[in-house]
Amino acid sequence: PVCRLLEAQLQDQRKEHEKEMEALKNLVDTMQEELEKQQQAFLQTLQLSPEAQVEFGLQQEITRLTNENLDLKEMLEKLEKNEKKLKKQLKIYMKKVQDFEASQTMLPAERSQHDHNMQVAVQRKEKDFQGMLEYYKEDEPLLIRNLIT
Secondary structure, three states: OHHHHHHHHHHHHHHHHHHHHHHHHHHHHHHHHHHHHHHHHHHHHHHOOHHHHHHHHHHHHHHHHHHHHHHHHHHHHHHHHHHHHHHHHHHHHHHHHHHHHHHHHOOHHHHHHHHHHHHHOOOOOOOOOOOOOOOOHHHHHHHHHHHHO
């Protein structure tokens, strides 16, 4: 049994090694093809006049920089999208923290009613309120305490 287990492990390792070797051979072949293309381009460039060589070099550099710019723009767009998502999450969490802090400052009777109201609450979009607030007279001490903290 031990020999068979070791033999099976050895076969698995050999198969994995063969897969890695095949992948490396493919990579080498791809790199050789790329090298041959670059050598041909270099030989063609050497046959050009000095002015044409400079122009060809500039064209290659422009192409490389354009591709790099496109990659950077794509990365920037992803980062901006992620930033917006994280800001939304932060707003939601800040609201939850404020609600939690407000519920901690309530009296036990108010807290049980508030918890009941929280269960029924429907999530709505964040709004920027400007101007006056409407509140109940009995909530005034709680509002003052929250404003101070």
